[in-house]
Amino acid sequence: MTTTPLLDVKGLRVAFGGKAVVHGIDFRIAAGEKLALVGESGSGKTVTALGLLRLVQNAELSGAASLFGPEGPAEGPAEGPAEGPAEGRDLLAIPERQLRGIRGKEIAMIFQEPMTALNALYPVGDQIAEVLELHEGLSKRQAQAAAVQLLAETGIPEPERRAQSFPHQLSGGQRQRAMIAMALACKPRLLLADEPTTALDVTVRAQILALLDDLQRKHGMAVLLITHDLNLVRRFADRVAVMENGHIVEHGPVQAVFEAPQHAYTRKLIDSRPERNVVPATGEQGAAPVLEAKALRVSYPVAQPGLRGWFRKGAFVAVQGVDFALAPGQTLGVVGESGSGKSTLALAALGLLRHQGALRIDGRQWAGAGIADRALRRVMQVVFQDPFSSLSPRLTVEQIVGEGLQVHEPGLDTAARRVRSLAALNDVGLTEAQFPALLDRYPHEFSGGQRQRLAIARALIVDPQLLVLDEPTSALDVTIQKQVLGLLQRLQRERGLSYLLITHDVEVIRAMAHQVIVMKDGAILEAGPVQQVLDAPQHPYTQKLVAAALAD
Known part of the structure; x- marks a missing residue:
């Protein structure tokens, strides 16, 4: 048996300034092998993957990353560094022109944040087709047909219609699946998957993992999986390498590492799971709901086929007449698959989408005018799913976090705003001791999990009564997720905050919610106390979600 790997990385060092x-x-990866690189945000996982393809601006790269041709990969797992000098194309040393032929064709990458990785000006089908035309030499018609098929394979409903959609017209999970379809278009020999299932619900996550497994069997594709999801590692990977502060502190077969972790950091990761620590729901005193909806309906105009489209638009109903109420100091969880209408419901509740039906926040309705709605904007804040696209890249941390104070407390001077901003940042685990000159930094200087904490600090700084949390922990590693959920639980207990929690993560619902509603295709299928719905689900769809979460 040959001991030559598909990719042999030796002494990889990435530095800035x-x-x-x-x-x-x-580390080494053999053909057909699945190696997981796991660690907290900021541990160096993503920089490692991007560095292999020299996609990190201003990075100082050293070491070697040898990619071997199709004729010379290993037949089995490659444990540890190889003996003797490696041969092959050094990705860190070959000319840029040669590397461009490798990117997308031999090595493809699924990026962590599809909203920023996809081009906002082109339909997703055109973006996938472009890869096929460039690397496979397909005609435009052939490439478009193949793009539709790839979207269908990744589980996107109505792939022909979705191929014509722009990224902003897709849900977070659908954008991630489109990104995966693009990466798999040329059947690469090595896939660098940076959090490939972060935005996906549990059922679609299982579909994507099954798809990747199938492609491996067919094409002998290797996968370097960058993730903080330990359940994903346990189910998917052959070997795991644990990173802490830019070092690999432990590596080995997945089963051996998970059953008998040797390093304290590995044990810390494995022990990090959401814990429930919330004030029990009392339903006392008939308190008025802080958020209430009756017959809430949201629809979007869509073009109709043929001549009818010239004269009138059709309608796509994203939320179909739902009713719910959120009591003060409690959490209402909204769970369902991507595209079920969860985020649309949240945007309507925030007054950011036109809707029909009754919607009241603290007994008041949105007026649809900026000045008239300003008081409600302070009552109700939001943490969006994708922190990179919701934080302005042109503003500093001080400007981002303190912006709400400028609007709602204009009498504060600069010094007072800085004090409040630093306090909010400290609450979410970002300090100047950890990040010197913290307030003067920009979002791109932080990892994905750190950016999400910035978004949470921005929402908390004006002391709202109600937070809309749209997948607040989907971009966070397990230890930070546990910390953020603990922070939210503490704030709820101390301040009586209410949360409208939008998520596909059943474990987060179990840890946080008092009441839960289950959505599919814009409608509520089941609702009630969280223990009742999740421990004894009545609807087949809820049973499917809970079963998939237990399997995960």
Whole structure:
């Protein structure tokens, strides 16, 4: 048996301005092997993957990353560094022109944040077709047909229609699936998957994992999985390498590492699961709901086929006449698959989408005018699903976090705003001791999980009564997720905050929610106390979601 790997990385070091963030790591991947690189946000996982393709601006790269041709990969797992000098194309040393032929064709990448990775000006089908035309030489018609098929394989409903959609017209999970379809278009030999299922619900996550497994069997594709999801690692990977502060602190077969972790950091990751620590729902005193909806309906105009489209638009109903109420100091969880209408419901509740039916916040309705709605904007704040696209890249942390104070407390001077901003940042685990000159930094200087904490600090700084949390932990690693959920639970207990929690993560619902509604295709299928709905689900769809979460 040959011991030559598909990819042999030796002494990979990544630095910025002379400061190393990845410290000379070694790892190997064989053809058909699945290696998971796991660790907290900021541990160096994503920088490692991006560095292999030289996609990190201003990075100082050293070491070697040898990619072997199709004729010379290993037949089995490649444990540890190889003996003797490696041969092959060094990805860190070959000319840029040669590397461009490898990107997308031999090595493809699924990026963590599809909203920023996809081009906002082109339909997703055209973006997938472009890859096929460039690397496979397909005609435009052939490439478009193949793009539709790829979207269908990744589980997107109505793939012909969705191929004509722009990224902003898709849900978070649908955008992620489109990104996966693009990466798999040319059947690469190595797939660098950076949080490939972050935005996906549990049932679609299982579909994507099954799809990747099938492609591996057919084409011998290797996968370097970058993730903080330990359940995903347990189910998907053959080997795991644990990263902490730019070092690989433990590696080995998945079963061996999970059953008998040797490093304290690995044990910390494995022990990090959401814990329920909320004030029990009392239903006392008939308190008026802080948020209430009756017959809430949201629809979007869509073009009709043929001549009819010239004269009138059709309608796509995203939320179909739902009713719910959120009591003060409690959490209402909204769970369902991507595209079920969860985020649309949240945007309507925030007054950001036109809707029909009754919607009241603290007994008041949205007026649809900026000045008239300003008081409600302070009562109700939001944390969006994708922190990178919701944080302005042109503003500093001080400007982002303190913006709400400028609007709602204009009498505060600069010094007072800085004090409040630092306090809010400290509450979510970002301090100047950890990040010198924290307030002067920009969002791109933080990892995905750190950016999400910035978004939470921005929402908390004006002391709202109600937070709309749209997948608040989907971009966070397990330890930070546990910390953020603990923070939200503490704030709820101390301040009587209410949360409208939008998520596909059943475990987060179990940890946080008092009441839960289950949505599919814009309608509520089941609702009630969280223990009742999740422990004894009545609807087949709810049973499917709970079963998929238990399997995960």
